[in-house]
Each structure stands twice: as structure tokens, then as C-alpha cells.
Amino acid sequence: MNMENTLKVANVFFESQHHNFSIFEFFSNIEVCDGISFFYIYFDRKGYFPEKNYVQHDKSMYFSANSEFLPWLNNSHVQFDVIIFHGMFNSTVWSFFSEHVDICKKSIWTVFGGELYEGLENIKPEKLLMLKNVVNNFKLVLTFTLDEQLILQSKLEYGGDVKRYVYIQDWDMPNAEPIGDFLGQQFNFGCDEKVVIVGNSGTPANLHIQVLERLYAQNFSGKILIPLAYGGDPDYLASIKSYLANWFEPNHYFILDGTIPNKLYRQLLSRIDCYILPHVRQQAGQHWMSAFASGKAVYGNPEGANYKKFETLGFNVGNIFEASFKDIDDDKLLFNCQLYRKIFSFESAKSIWVDAIRHTS
Numbered sequence: 001m002n003m004e005n006t007l008k009v010a011n012v013f014f015e016s017q018h019h020n021f022s023i024f025e026f027f028s029n030i031e032v033c034d035g036i037s038f039f040y041i042y043f044d045r046k047g048y049f050p051e052k053n054y055v056q057h058d059k060s061m062y063f064s065a066n067s068e069f070l071p072w073l074n075n076s077h078v079q080f081d082v083i084i085f086h087g088m089f090n091s092t093v094w095s096f097f098s099e100h101v102d103i104c105k106k107s108i109w110t111v112f113g114g115e116l117y118e119g120l121e122n123i124k125p126e127k128l129l130m131l132k133n134v135v136n137n138f139k140l141v142l143t144f145t146l147d148e149q150l151i152l153q154s155k156l157e158y159g160g161d162v163k164r165y166v167y168i169q170d171w172d173m174p175n176a177e178p179i180g181d182f183l184g185q186q187f188n189f190g191c192d193e194k195v196v197i198v199g200n201s202g203t204p205a206n207l208h209i210q211v212l213e214r215l216y217a218q219n220f221s222g223k224i225l226i227p228l229a230y231g232g233d234p235d236y237l238a239s240i241k242s243y244l245a246n247w248f249e250p251n252h253y254f255i256l257d258g259t260i261p262n263k264l265y266r267q268l269l270s271r272i273d274c275y276i277l278p279h280v281r282q283q284a285g286q287h288w289m290s291a292f293a294s295g296k297a298v299y300g301n302p303e304g305a306n307y308k309k310f311e312t313l314g315f316n317v318g319n320i321f322e323a324s325f326k327d328i329d330d331d332k333l334l335f336n337c338q339l340y341r342k343i344f345s346f347e348s349a350k351s352i353w354v355d356a357i358r359h360t361s
Helices: 021-033 066-079 091-099 125-135 146-155 208-217 234-247 262-269 285-293 305-312 330-343 346-360
Strands: 007-013 036-043 060-063 082-086 107-110 140-143 162-164 195-198 223-227 253-256 274-277 297-300
Touching (some): 091 125, 140 346, 146 162, 208 223, 208 234
Parallel strands (some): 007 036, 036 060, 107 140, 140 162, 274 297
């Protein structure tokens, strides 16, 4: 590879459960064949990156405070042709961009969703004005669904280019070790037990109580997995746990309230038979991908961003307000699996990112 013609790209990851070793693996595979060299910057105050030791140290840096990260970015951005900000949850960085337009103009903002949904709630007028000015300096913005694009254009008055993005990873988990060896024996599901997952986090957008009420009313007798590792205030999380304790037998539900490595979480998802993802806002995108890739049933909210996105693409998606969570059409699940592998192949995902990177170079 001719290093003089190689594009140097910095990936900036802020504190979020979404960033993991699989993203690094994905970009490493792009790097091998497309004349792109990636560097990885992790901003981590809360220990959300358990895989960081696997990333080559000569290709990564770790920061735990804005006082360390921003001076480095100001001095080092000239080393890179493109900078990709995976999510923009750091309000101090937005202020930094308002004073460093040159860095913003060479950057891609990959919108995760929370920056727009929660980030624009009850926002002060002066901050909203600052965001409007900054966002229009980005060379390119990537969104997962049309909903985020419409919010960008209506609430932030963004007039620049918008493209879609996708992260893909290997959802096939052959020869998986017993999950209970890592998470405790209560996570060892029997082969004949149906397992459903409710939501992806502790945020109220998961409509936990409403879903649990439906499962109880239908006399659901399988196992229920509820991830609560992040999001949600203590009172809301307590209400979920209280409902479970009052209406379900202790051996029928499992609460995942701690962070675990990506590989272990994928192993856990490999045991799921049914995904219940009731969000209206764009959320839990990788859970939808996992369901389709593994040929499992997924039920969503017809008003939801992901529901509309995947239904438009041709996937069979169940309606959480109509489903029994029991009847699964195997032919439709097989169709979903085949369609996923056609639309979200490595080559198609690689093309999306390479086009985005070259768009800004």
C-alpha cells in the first residue's frame, strides 16, 4: 500500500455502550483493502470500553477528561484527512467546534439518536443557536433512519449533506461457551425454553412496564431478559424491578444491569428467540440487526423509526400492540435472514463507509 496516497482517518468514540471491539474489527477489514488508515480515539470516563486492550496501542489513544482530549485534538487534527465522531454526546466538544470551524469542516458526525432526542429536550435558546451554527459546519452527517435526518433539518436547520450509515458485526456464535460461566448460572437458558428480550437499556423509551403487562396477560411462560445496564433514573429502574418481583416468578426473568464485553453480549443474544423493541425514537439498531441476521422474531412500534425503516426495506416486523409473542412464522423469519444477508453484507456496509470517508476527503 502506498502510504502517500492513504487516507488517514480518526475515529472518535465518546462514552457509550455502543462502541466495542466489533466496530474496530469492521474498520480494520476496510483498512486492509481500500487505502484507508484508521486511528482510534476513546474518550472514557466511566469504563465503557472493556475491549480497549485489544486495540493496537500504536493506533489508539485514550482520554478521560476534556482538558486532555481537546488540546490534543486542536494540535493533532492536521495529521488526519477525515475525523469521524461516532455520536456527539459531549456538550463541551460542541462548544469547542464553535471556535474551531476548520476541524468541523473535515469531520463526519455519525448520529446515534440520543444527541437529538434527549439532547434537544428543554434546550436553552442560546445552546440551540450554537448547535444550529455548528452542525452546518460539518462536511457530512450520517443518520441511521430518516427520522433523525428530519429532526436535523427541522430543529437544527441543517442544510448540508446527509447519508445513511450502518455498523455490522458477526452474529453467528458457534460453539458458544455456557453463559452462566460468566454471568452466573441464572443466565443458562434451557434449550427448550423460549427466551424474549425486552428493550435494550433502562431508558423509559423501552416501555418496559407496558410490555411486561402484555407478557403477563398472555401467560407467557418462557424466560425474560431485561438489559438495564445504562439509561433510566433510579426510580424508573426500581419500578421495573418491582413489577417483575410482584408478577413474575424469580426464575422467569433475568436483569442484566452491568456492562459486559461485546462478544459475551452477542453470545447472550444468540439465545434469544424473540426481540421486543417498542421504541418510537431510533434506538437499539444493533438488536434489530441481530434479530434479522439470526432469523429471530422481532416486534416493534409501528410509529417507531426503526420499525418504519426495516418495514420499508421489506423485512417482516411484528406489531407489539397486536402480537401474541407466541406465533412465529418460520418462512417469514427465514426471509428476514436472507434479506439481511443481501442488504447488510460486508461489501455493502464497507461501500457506505468508504463513500462517506471519500466524500469528505
